[in-house]
Amino acid sequence: MNPIKLGYSPCPNDTYIFYALVHGKLGYDPLVSEILADIETLNNMAMSNELDVTKVSFHAFAYLRDNYCLLHAGGALGRGCGPLLISKKEVDADSMRGLRVAIPGKMTTAALLLRLYNSSVEDIVVLPFNKIVEAVDRGDVDAGLIIHESRFTYQQYGLKSVIDLGEWWERTTGYPIPLGGILIRREFGADRIKEFDATLRASVEFAQSNFQQVRDYVCSHAQEMDDFVIQAHIDLYVNEFTIDYGREGEAAITNLLARAEDAHLIPASTHSIFLS
Secondary structure, three states: OOOEEEEEOOOHHHHHHHHHHHOOOOOOOOOEEEEEOOHHHHHHHHHOOOOOEEEEEHHHHOOOOOOEEEOOOOOEEEOOOOOEEEEOOOOOOOOOOOOEEEEOOOOOHHHHHHHHHOOOOOEEEEOOHHHHHHHHHHOOOOEEEEOHHHHHOHHHHOOEEEEEHHHHHHHHHOOOEEEEEEEEEHHHOHHHHHHHHHHHHHHHHHHHHOHHHHHHHHHHHOOOOOHHHHHHHHHHHOOHHHHOOHHHHHHHHHHHHHHHHHOOOOOOOOOOOOOO
């Protein structure tokens, strides 16, 4: 059997989650060929049907529902972990027409949330997520939408938060914020998908019980090497929803997609988010 083409990001939460699975620590690990890339690259690779299993933004998932379904484990969903819009100067979050805003990718959930919050944003610049803080600091853009480790470092540049889109989402919907999930090809079938889902859950549980084994792998790929930032990143993005979305997580994902469909920001779909 050919190896499963597996894609995930080098961010601490993803390397933490997948360490045991890709390093043969579980005793029943599937044969995988892993590709580590930033989330927007993974989004585009999934759009091109290049990957069998991959981390993607929920924004991108909206365009992938014909060929992929969501696994129950491994996702990034929680409270207090949404993208931040930051700036160097005073910016009115409710009136952003004419502002130049950097985003970490057109298919990121961050970009979708920004559109849901304020549809007047028109001048968009796409930058790698780890370059946005510096672009705001230099004045190349009026504001920047930050995710991942940048949430913990932007204040070092004297920048300020204009709007916490995760907090806005939680306040207006009551749901935790769905950021990204792990997709698998629907054609794999129910049994194989269920088996991989269980393996991924076991990989998360291994990391939770054996962090010292996982640490070097996580640190070797992290954009920000500070131990505090790495640990804070994992603590923020790895939680009970990473083991299983449960009813609350599933409702949050479904609500995000429904709101985006109603706003004509994504195509409608009749597919369920999970295979069953």
